[in-house]
Amino acid sequence: MSSDPPGYELPLRLFAAFRLLIDGLHDELARQGHPDVRPVHGFALQAVGPDGATAAEIGRRLGVSKQAAGKTIDSLERLGYVTREPDVQDSRRKVVRLTDRGRDCLARSAAIFDRLRDEWEAVLGRDRLRSFEDDLSRLTDARPLRVDVPGWLGHT
Template sequence: MTRAGADLALLLLAGFRTFADRGAEALARRGFDDVRPTHDFALRAIAAGADNPSELARRLTVTRQAAAKTIAVLEERRYIDRRPDPSDGRRLRLTITARGDELMRAGDAVFAELRAGWEAQVGSVRIGEAEEALRALVGDGVISVDSPDWSTRDLDS
């Protein structure tokens, strides 16, 4: 019995995990030592319009309780805040703070640097080919940075 399929799945997961872990380490060196990948997913969902707990839960495909926990962590760490909705004063909207914007910009820069490092290691052509192959296999439409599904653990660490 061959394990080629399982080994490929593990290799893809290890690639993601390596990229995410190195990204978290680089962000920590830039002063963002309190974030995890799930926090980035949530911030990007909020930036894309998920401005309340129910919508954030829907976009992250988690329970409303899990979304509320993520919101509490991000708010405590000053990455988001809640502001009155101009059209309905009873409603509070989730908004990204200046610190949250700074984190997202730093994250974009870190991942660009990580990609450049991988390109230096194996060549930009090979990285481009790997990216094209993955895009052909999974399609462009499934890449959604605000829908992590299974990777929403470690919300309070």
């Protein structure tokens, strides 16, 4: 009989590690003045990018519909993380841009993730963590990350 763990444990452990990092990030973001930011907001802020993007572009980058992206953008706008501005090249379109608050949230997130990674390195060791990251990169290749997890998990 094999002493290897059952195959179903791998995705559960990967998901648990993901949740540990994301929950740690959001706990710290709340302490640093961003209590209303949710995981989907962080992915959307990344999708907006430094040059801004339309709702359709954000939806494509996130792997969700333009309508789903629009709802997230509405939430981010209410919270003060983004603004919508007319597109100078096409007045029918709006470009979503990060506000100072949005840029602050992303900068703090990057610093917090660096600190969380350092905590993992302290537990696993530098070489093991780097090897783990390299292995994950090899396994996940260059496919874009889809963040439509709630819809995906509920798909029948």
